[in-house]
Amino acid sequence: MTYAHLTTNELVIIEAYHQEGKKISAIAKSLGRARQTIYNVVAYLEQGYSAYDYYEHYKVNKKRCGRHNTQLSKEETDFIQSHLEKDWSLDVIKGTYPNKVSCSMRTLYRLADRGVFKKENLPWKGKRKQNGKKEMRGKQAFRRDIRERAERYPTFDREFGHFEGDTIVGKDSKSAAITLVERQSKVIIALQTNGRKAQDIEQSLRDWLTKFPKNLFKSMTFDCGKEFSNWKSLSNEYDIDIFFADPGCPGQRGLNEHSNGLLRRHGLPKQTDFNEISQEVLSAIADKRNNIPRKSLNYQTPLQVFLSYFKVSNLI
Known part of the structure; x- marks a missing residue:
């Protein structure tokens, strides 16, 4: 089951119940939350802070959560860039030298989208000819069919x-x-x-x-x-x-x-x-x-x- 963070409404309710002197177990039962979750908020409130202060503190901590952007070393970046200049593709570089590139192939392409690598003359995108275009060049009358x-x-x-x-x-x-x-x-x-x-x-x-x-x-x-x-x-x-x-x-x-x-x-x-x-x-x-x-x-x-x-x- 995925854990749901406390909402601002729940924080306000916890603060109100705490000011009324309700026990942590009663607050937890009322909100359908774990007692430890309620205790963490109450302990913060008892230090003289408000529900708003707790929420601001939560947002600061949340920014540090999750996966951080991958950073390649200068040696790795130079190695990849040198092969790109030889017309190698990113998947070929990773597949040929798996031990010299520390990130995955998909991450390499994300780094390229972020502009970490310089690469021009990318493959075609979209259709090269309009739908319904008729071939006007000469064709052979007799040939062996494919x-x-x-x-x-x-x-x-x-x-x-x-x-x-x-x-x-x-x-x-x-x-x-x-x-x-x-x-x-x-x-x-x-x-x-x-x-x-x-x-x-x-x-x-x-x-x-x-x-x-x-x-x-x-x-x-x-x-x-x-x-x-x-x-x-x-x-x-x-x-x-x-x-x-x-x-x-x-x-x-x-x-x-x-x-x-x-x-x-x-x-x-x-x-x-x-x-x-x-x-x-x-x-x-x-x-x-x-x-x-x-x-x-x-x-x-x-x-x-x-x-x-x-x-x-x-x-x-």
Whole structure:
């Protein structure tokens, strides 16, 4: 049962009964309170104070009750801030270094709300497109539906080698880069391309796939844009299944969309001219994300998980 503090009315009644000379047991029975509770008030009144004085004293004491705001040491704050500046999230910092952060993950976010940490470029909030927005970009007439993927790979969610892909467009929509994300390891691949046409995308993917043995990767899932219309030749030559999400359904490639957002916020904003960025720079930006631990990977980095599958396959 939760204890209820004495109200101001009860304090006034206790003071009146005490002045009339009533016994503590009688007052306690009349108010339905414990005798010790009444005794504490009466003892205070007998020192020459009033019920009002007792209530003011109570309010001062009550301010000292309850949980106090968490205070981190300067070493902890500096440690957390240094990792935030490397684009680590608060939950990843706590999960990766549980012994170096003394408070809980939820408390870390409360401290961030209080302004203890400095963090800009937070993730998107709200909807990016209005409800009912129609997709006006070109779409392929023939493509392999994403539902075929479930039939072809019953254990799709547990297998290594399935990618989600897309292009991110640069300044004035005149340049682009290809992004791929492997679903199990969440490793991000960023590829340079000479243009946005289908033959440019095909050539870049072809150059990347030739670096790996055939049958290592099983499938790729793209959106249905025309830039991926040369998918058949890639699928046949490299023995990899290529599927396409439904138009206007980015959630069917949610991991890739999320990864594109990470790249946008941490190195490739929308005003980027990809014609002026080399493959080395693209790879460096992707590698930065691939070397940050992720909670969904049990605080391993995507690169660690990706390479672990290569060890299993005896490729490294």
